[in-house]
Amino acid sequence: MALRINDTFPDLRLETSQGEIASFHDWIGDGWAILFSHPKDFTPVCTTEFGAVAQLADEWAKRNTRVIGLSVDGVDEHRRWIGDIEKIAGGDVTFPIIADEDLAISKQLDMLPAGAYLPDGRTAADSASVRSVFIISPDRKLQLSMTYPMSVGRNFAEVLRALDALQATYQTPVATPANWTGGQDVIVALSLDDDAARARFGEIDTVLPYLRKAKQPA
Incomplete structure (x- = not known):
């Protein structure tokens, strides 16, 4: 399998x-x-x-x-x-x-x-x-x-980038957008409403109702 x-x-x-x-x-x-x-x-x-x-x-x-x-x-x-x-x-x-x-x-x-x-x-x-x-x-x-x-x-630079993205999102309710590299904003998971997102990540940028960005968590 x-x-x-x-x-x-x-x-x-x-x-x-x-x-x-x-x-x-x-x-x-x-x-x-x-x-x-x-x-x-x-x-x-x-x-x-x-x-x-x-x-x-x-x-x-x-x-x-x-x-x-x-x-x-x-x-x-x-x-x-x-x-x-x-x-x-x-x-x-x-x-x-x-x-x-x-x-x-x-x-x-x-x-x-x-x-x-x-x-x-x-x-x-x-x-x-x-x-x-x-x-x-x-x-x-x-x-x-x-x-x-x-x-x-x-391309092992891409493998490294993918590893960074995995580590940034591991057990954290965020995802990374297309072409993301370390240190850029991440996408807040839809499982969090706006209040919960702000409490967790601080300021959020609502690009679309379903696309909200925040600073990459430390």
């Missing part, structure tokens, strides 16, 4: 480039997590993406967010590949990369059908749909997922 928004993310047992993770839920800790996946090591788009994630290490830390990659190869391949990623990134890869040679994790996360297998001499095209981003909140719930084709490199 496909993972849906607000489903509890599986508590995975993982083999990674940094050793075993016995419980993905424990690894997340008290913050947020991003799992991003790839169909094969030593492929051009994936290498640039891993490099982009490595370059954002300070930004993930500011947001109390742990990142973890997945690629449908083994630990030894991952450790060799990290050298190429660091060359592209111009810095260290500090996050773990999950090994998924038997496709068990990719199938569990519904990125590949149950009957998928890797043929001899396989290429990235054989696991092409393993190109997803999952953002998981501190309560272990899936908050956002994005899936990309192999030909389109992911």
